[in-house]
Amino acid sequence: MGATEPDPFAIFHAPPPDETPGERAEREAKEVEAKRVSDVIDDRLRAEKLALKKDKYVVRVLLLGQAESGKSTTLKNFRMCYARAAWDAERGSWRSVIQLNILRSITTIVEVLQAEMDDEPIEPDTPTMPFSPLTPNTPFFEPPRPEPPALGTKTHPISKQPLSSLLTDKHQLLKHRLGPLRRVETDLKRRLGEGAVEEVDGAATNLGALGFRLDPDSGSLVRKQKGEWGVRRLQDALEKGSTARVGSLRGHESNDGGGEGGEDATDIIAGCREDMKALWSDEVVRVVLKKRKLRLEDSAGFFLDDLDRIAQRNYEPSDDDVVRARLRTLGVQEYRISFEPQNTGIFAERIPILEAGGIGGDAGKEWLLYDVGGSRTVRHAWLPYFDNVQAIIFLARASPHSPFIVVFPHNSTPTAVSCFDERLAEDSKINRLEDSFLLWRSVCGSKLLAKASMILFLNKCDLLKKKLKSGVQVKTHLPSYGERPNDVNAVLKYLKGKFRDILRQQSPELRQSYFYATTVIDTKATAATIKAVKDSILRDYLKSADLF
Ligand SMILES: Nc1nc2c(ncn2[C@@H]2O[C@H](COP(=O)(O)OP(=O)(O)OP(=O)(O)O)[C@@H](O)[C@H]2O)c(=O)[nH]1
Ligand SMILES: [Mg+2]
Numbered sequence: 001m002g003a004t005e006p007d008p009f010a011i012f013h014a015p016p017p018d019e020t021p022g023e024r025a026e027r028e029a030k031e032v033e034a035k036r037v038s039d040v041i042d043d044r045l046r047a048e049k050l051a052l053k054k055d056k057y058v059v060r061v062l063l064l065g066q067a068e069s070g071k072s073t074t075l076k077n078f079r080m081c082y083a084r085a086a087w088d089a090e091r092g093s094w095r096s097v098i099q100l101n102i103l104r105s106i107t108t109i110v111e112v113l114q115a116e117m118d119d120e121p122i123e124p125d126t127p128t129m130p131f132s133p134l135t136p137n138t139p140f141f142e143p144p145r146p147e148p149p150a151l152g153t154k155t156h157p158i159s160k161q162p163l164s165s166l167l168t169d170k171h172q173l174l175k176h177r178l179g180p181l182r183r184v185e186t187d188l189k190r191r192l193g194e195g196a197v198e199e200v201d202g203a204a205t206n207l208g209a210l211g212f213r214l215d216p217d218s219g220s221l222v223r224k225q226k227g228e229w230g231v232r233r234l235q236d237a238l239e240k241g242s243t244a245r246v247g248s249l250r251g252h253e254s255n256d257g258g259g260e261g262g263e264d265a266t267d268i269i270a271g272c273r274e275d276m277k278a279l280w281s282d283e284v285v286r287v288v289l290k291k292r293k294l295r296l297e298d299s300a301g302f303f304l305d306d307l308d309r310i311a312q313r314n315y316e317p318s319d320d321d322v323v324r325a326r327l328r329t330l331g332v333q334e335y336r337i338s339f340e341p342q343n344t345g346i347f348a349e350r351i352p353i354l355e356a357g358g359i360g361g362d363a364g365k366e367w368l369l370y371d372v373g374g375s376r377t378v379r380h381a382w383l384p385y386f387d388n389v390q391a392i393i394f395l396a397r398a399s400p401h402s403p404f405i406v407v408f409p410h411n412s413t414p415t416a417v418s419c420f421d422e423r424l425a426e427d428s429k430i431n432r433l434e435d436s437f438l439l440w441r442s443v444c445g446s447k448l449l450a451k452a453s454m455i456l457f458l459n460k461c462d463l464l465k466k467k468l469k470s471g472v473q474v475k476t477h478l479p480s481y482g483e484r485p486n487d488v489n490a491v492l493k494y495l496k497g498k499f500r501d502i503l504r505q506q507s508p509e510l511r512q513s514y515f516y517a518t519t520v521i522d523t524k525a526t527a528a529t530i531k532a533v534k535d536s537i538l539r540d541y542l543k544s545a546d547l548f
Contacts, residue, residue: 060367075333116288
């Protein structure tokens with residue numbers, strides 16, 4: 001239509017010929033309002049379109065796997081490599097988590113000593129889940145079922161050997177002097193946990209079978225729930241934890257665990273450094289721990305060998321400390337990482353081509369990484385995140401694991417420690433591995449995830465190495481392992497084969513897959529793995545989006 005031609009619709013918009021000045025004012029006001037509303041709608045549509053366009057180019061990666069398999073630790077490695085500024089800003093606030101990890105170890109030892117002094121019997125071994133054949137399509141997001149005791153599992157108490165004669169006034173004194181640390185621990189727990197205390201996967205630790213719970217008011221463990229804590233919003237928890245102040249060791253209760261009059265948790269911990277060191281280095285204490293099958297040095301968040309460095313007033317966590325710190329994830333944590341083209345290898349090569357073609361110049365720059373809680377009770381929270389996922393990084397523990405629960409009668413402190421007890425280890429290990437296989441099977445078989453690349457980390461290779469070196473025979477714990485060599489490479493090959501078979505059988509369609517043997521607390525080695533993973537995810541993403 002030419003610019004000079006009359007608008008045929010103008011008649012519909014024209015004011016009535018007999019319009020009064022009042023009507024005119026009213027009409028004009030209505031027109032202004034209509035225009036405003038129309039503009040708002042247009043803006044919103046534009047924003048939505050832009051967001052949709054941007055969203056299309058966001059790479060979504062989910063970290064999945066059992067509890068304590070190393071998901072959060074892997075994510076820490078990612079952030080250390082590719083979100084350095086945010087990582088540096090957050091590092092200091094991990095101090096309270098590391099302190100809590102230390103306090104947990106100390107109060108556990110104190111509890112053990114008390115149990116030994118009281119000549120408490122060691123509880124019978126925990127009944128374990130019977131090994132069942134892998135069932136196709138087993139849903140993993142169901143609430144946990146109570147676990148029946150293993151068929152034919154014998155429970156006979158470990159013989160009582162009172163060490164009380166070796167426990168002297170020195171131990172009483174240490175116990176007395178370190179006793180108040182429990183209050184600091186309680187306070188840190190309360191702050192870091194933000195009341196988000198949930199029941200934990202019984203299958204992973206056998207605690208479900210025993211039934212413990214963490215009392216949110218006192219922060220102490222009582223039967224029927226679990227002795228760890230978790231957070232929904234990590235940053236919030238870290239911030240709160242880092243400001244923890246507690247009542248003085250000399251007596252008065254803290255107000256909400258803190259307040260102006262309280263001592264800083266760091267001061268109290270620094271003040272107890274020599275006593276904590278004396279406790280941990282005491283030979284009799286080591287014998288008691290061994291007797292009660294507590295291998296703290298192999299447990300998550302172990303820092304007792306670093307007390308000289310960490311129990312200081314001016315302690316600042318190092319990268320390695322943060323990587324080794326243990327804070328259980330509950331719910332789903334989302335992390336955004338923006339990759340800069342110059343640092344992204346394959347991505348850097350492709351960007352000019354993509355931009356020249358005018359398509360998806362931003363493709364693959366923005367990543368959303370989702371870290372989830374791995375215990376059975378929180379797996380239901382994974383499902384809403386399965387949509388539109390580019391890759392799954394699945395963490396499985398390479399190390400045969402036999403959680404052994406020591407039950408303390410007073411104010412119970414259950415501790416799952418990776419150590420081998422011949423009787424228990426066999427069942428527990430198989431169950432744990434079975435759970436991991438079932439989980440992997442469910443993830444591989446999910447139709448929602450059919451197009452996602454699958455990346456498997458067989459993690460905790462350092463522990464595997466350590467255990468094999470100590471003489472543990474894999475076939476004892478995993479009968480199907482047969483007569484294969486009892487060395488790291490053979491075990492990894494065997495596990496990889498199993499996981500690969502499941503992937504092939506269960507995947508709804510052909511997909512990319514990658515397998516890595518990892519020790520994600522080794523940040524240097526992991527940096528290389530993470531880079532390879534990033535590049536392959538990106539390559540697959542660009543291919544799938546027809547941008548490559
Ligand atoms: N020795 C050793 N420890 C590891 C390794 N990977 C992780 N850890 C430690 O194991 C503990 C548990 O790791 P997380 O990353 O918190 O486990 P997760 O899978 O996030 O566990 P949830 O949050 O409970 O699901 C932490 O204290 C880590 O430092 C490893 O390769 N070797
Ligand atoms: Mg985690």
